[in-house]
Amino acid sequence: MQKAATKNQQFELEEVTITGNEEISPGVHLISWMRICDFSPGQVVKIAADPMIAPRIYSICSGNDEPEIRVLFNVKEDGLLTPWLAGVIPGMKIWVSKPYGSFKDDKKPAWWIATGTGIAPFYSMFRSGIADNKILIHGVRKLDQFYFEDELEWAMGDRYVRCCSQEQSCNVFPGRVNKYLEEIKELPTDINYYLCGKAIMVVEVRDLLISRGIPYENILAEIYF
Structure with missing residues (x-):
């Protein structure tokens, strides 16, 4: 499991390396990076392109036993992050938070x-x-x-x-x-x-x-x- 090399204390973000970027529908992307900690399905992560800019929040879109974390998003032309995020390629760096949130389900109907x-x-x-x-x-x-x-x-x-x-x-x-x-x-x-x-x-x-x-x-x- 990959460990982040540096950390931004202001927003509690860690640097990770992009492993994939797939456009699964026009203007809709699925990006991935190696998971750096456990999470519960339904939780979210904060993402930023620059450690000094306030991050945006996205739901995790992968299983909790998979080696990578994936995030699904649609590109907003006037957005501050998604146009740039749509262009990332494997090897590029982004900043992410640890997963958090209470939108979680269990095995009940x-x-x-x-x-x-x-x-x-x-x-x-x-x-x-x-x-x-x-x-x-x-x-x-x-x-x-x-x-x-x-x-x-x-x-x-x-x-x-x-x-x-x-x-x-x-x-x-x-x-x-x-x-x-x-x-x-x-x-x-x-x-x-x-x-x-x-x-x-x-x-x-x-x-x-x-x-x-x-x-x-x-x-x-x-x-x-």
């Missing part, structure tokens, strides 16, 4: 609800072996944004639900995640619901779940900005 790159923490949970009794609902605008869909569909079958709002295909629900949930007659009220995506989705789905009798404390959220 639960529903995972994501939009866009919000699939990342759930894919980490899936790769960590805790998906057997979960339902994963992923909402996107276009069909090429169902990241990791072949692997997820093969492993989870009918428990992997895809919702697409702007394009249609067989076995894909035509509409947003909200609409899919509204059409379900009864939602289980004795399990946890994990939400990850942009704030508007999290707020709307949380309100919908509460209106359907899901206790507030059973809803856990991670908001992407």
Whole structure:
């Protein structure tokens, strides 16, 4: 396991070496580096290109027993970090924090609800072996944004639900995640619901779940900005 050579005390970041950068969909990248410590699936890391600039936060997108940590992100043209991060190549250095955060699941039944790159923490949970009794609902605008869909569909079958709002295909629900949930007659009220995506989705789905009798404390959220 690779150890960081230097450390930035201001933001508690350590220097790591990029091992891979794959564009898995137009404008969406998956970068990796060797894991320097253990983590729980669902946790996040801070990333910076320069140790003196405030870092950005990203969910880990790899299993907790894999040798590398991976992070999934979409490039924002006006972003301070992602345009540069999209161009990194193996051997280049970035600065990262140790994993942290409380958005964690266990092996109890639960529903995972994501939009866009919000699939990342759930894919980490899936790769960590805790998906057997979960339902994963992923909402996107276009069909090429169902990241990791072949692997997820093969492993989870009918428990992997895809919702697409702007394009249609067989076995894909035509509409947003909200609409899919509204059409379900009864939602289980004795399990946890994990939400990850942009704030508007999290707020709307949380309100919908509460209106359907899901206790507030059973809803856990991670908001992407």
